[in-house]
């Protein structure tokens with residue numbers, strides 16, 4: 406038995422004392438306070454507070470090793486925190502020596518490697534999650550079939566996992582998680598093993614079926630695009646700490662730190678010196694240019710800054726556009742920087758460019774048309790996607 410099968414088995418030993426699950430279940434809030442976990446010299450969780458509102462879809466985003474799995478597994482009851490508490494609704498689930506076992510936490514988990522029983526059919530795998538509910542056989546069977554239908558696999562009820570594709574296997578795992586109508590659904594990088602198009606389709610299914618179920622959801626991933634696409638709220642983890650928490654729009658528009666900005670996607674960065682207010686933005690001197698941007702706390706006049714640039718803030722214009730009357734806006738020259746196209750990559754709906762200017766190189770500069778390598782152009786920067794942080798080298 407693999408570790409994840411073991412974990413699934415322990416969660417699925419669920420007997421919630423609820424033999425006729427409610428027709429319209431809904432999740433409860435989840436509150437974690439002061440979660441700490443150490444593995445030898447490694448501090449996997451360095452004191453985390455996390456609240457998830459009932460019925461919300463929360464994604465924990467962070468690089469490998471940032472503590473996502475440890476936090477998820479602690480909430481699942483597969484691991485114990487060294488310190489801290491967990492509350493589900495009004496119930497204390499873990500605090501001090503008290504710890505409600507995984508199977509009594511009324512939750513289900515979907516794993517990266519599916520963790521299906523190879524010797525059981527699809528029907529049996531999903532039905533296994535109901536075995537302690539003591540439902541009449543016919544009721545259990547129809548509930549399993551109905552759940553399989555919702556994930557589009559009713560025709561595969563008698564197949565074995567090895568007869569299914571990866572995407573189908575993960576759908577079985579999703580059905581198995583949903584069939585017991587748990588109050589909390591946990592997802593451990595469930596799309597990581599799937600091809601790109603399948604990932605997208607299954608992401609939509611996870612998103613819609615989880616929200617339909619009314620359960621509270623906690624989902625971990627290192628993929629920022631996946632996190633932005635599926636989350637009501639994102640918590641960004643770094644080295645065992647929660648660096649920022651907010652809606653996808655808040656995290657993207659107002660990253661709390663250069664780490665969060667970098668981890669959620671940058672075209673690149675320039676170095677500069679903050680000057681002062683301009684047009685409701687901050688002006689930053691970068692070489693010969695004064696670029697407008699949004700500034701983080703700690704940026705004052707004369708502060709050395711890193712100007713972090715979102716890909717969405719970049720666009721390309723013809724080098725002589727101003728002279729040809731293509732664009733004659735006020736402040737026209739302010740956020741335009743001469744640049745050269747270094748590389749171009751076809752992305753289906755358009756092209757991503759790498760451009761080089763005197764202040765550095767920017768990647769993921771999008772245009773619906775391709776700009777040939779070597780073309781001289783003007784790089785336009787939208788101040789809403791340029792974020793100034795005090796330069797890390799100048800912070801004591």
Ligand code: ADP
Pocket residue numbers: 444447448449467468469470471472473474475476
């Ligand atoms: P993530 O899920 O973000 O990749 P993890 O929670 O798996 O991060 O791990 C956080 C840190 O704890 C990492 O440095 C990892 O190597 C360490 N770690 C996790 N589980 C164990 C374990 N069972 N034994 C030793 N170290 C562990």
